[in-house]
Amino acid sequence: MNNSKIATRLAKISDLPEIQTMFVDTITAICKDDYSPEQIMVWTSSIKNTQRWTDIITLQYFLIAEVDGNIVGYISLYDNDYIDLLYVHKDYQRQGIADKLYCEIEKEAIKKGGTVLQSDVSKTARPFFEKKGFIVLKEQTNIRQGVEIINYKMTKQL
Template sequence: MSTTPALRPYLPSDAARCAAIFRASIEALTSDDYGDEQRRAWAATADDVAAFGARLAKSLTLVATISGEPIGFGSLKGADVIDMLYVDPEFARRGVGALLIDALTRLAKGRGAKQLTSEVSDTAKASFENQGFVAQRRNLIQLDDEWLANTTMLKPLVAADPARPPTSKLH
């Protein structure tokens, strides 16, 4: 069995599996950063699987697979926002998140984005920093009666113009 992850576009039939990955990753991976009630409110945002799937379908969503089975997903909203990034806890810390961020970055560049931003959970912050994102500001998001903190992070996609003199003409 291949353990190398592959990427493919999201299909409507992935909705239930992606919702399960979403819930499992929140359950297993975020307890150092968020309380039980916060995580319950966060995971509950996938309870309506049809609405959850519609959100993924509306963005450019990539599904990471191993041997054809979905093990993670990430979505690019418009040209320049990473909306979601979730990896099955069974397959966490193997570079799947990095693979998805890298692919979404390339897609953003292909869409002409000059920068890429994301509202990043405290759990995912290191993964985004590893990919060149820099924290911009802290946010508080209300879900049901719970308030969850996250961080807006940004990665410039165009290099700053080097301050160099114009090249001389050839004679």
């Protein structure tokens, strides 16, 4: 996609329903080759933690990408050195949306004096983070609601 068609802005609390719908839809459609239906159910059930989502929008640097006024992706930066969320709409994959969001977050981190970025990255997102220069520090097995979910602690020096 022509990069100039992708607009970015800070998230508002009123975006929360659309953000959460996209979270569930993206994981269900895009991560199904890397995670089982049971793992996906546990992962998507985290939208029920309303306090966490409100905190992410109000306390983190939370950027939204829009195309023609619709939310097509988002990224959030916590404490200037941790990428918490990065999700792109299932119908807008591989069109440079995560790339644009990531570049803006990296610039913001550098502007605030950051020297390193970290994230806990899904199997699905690992190739994207590797492309952006992150390396895997370790593979992690998380137990959530009794279900094992593997992800990777990844880091990049800025």
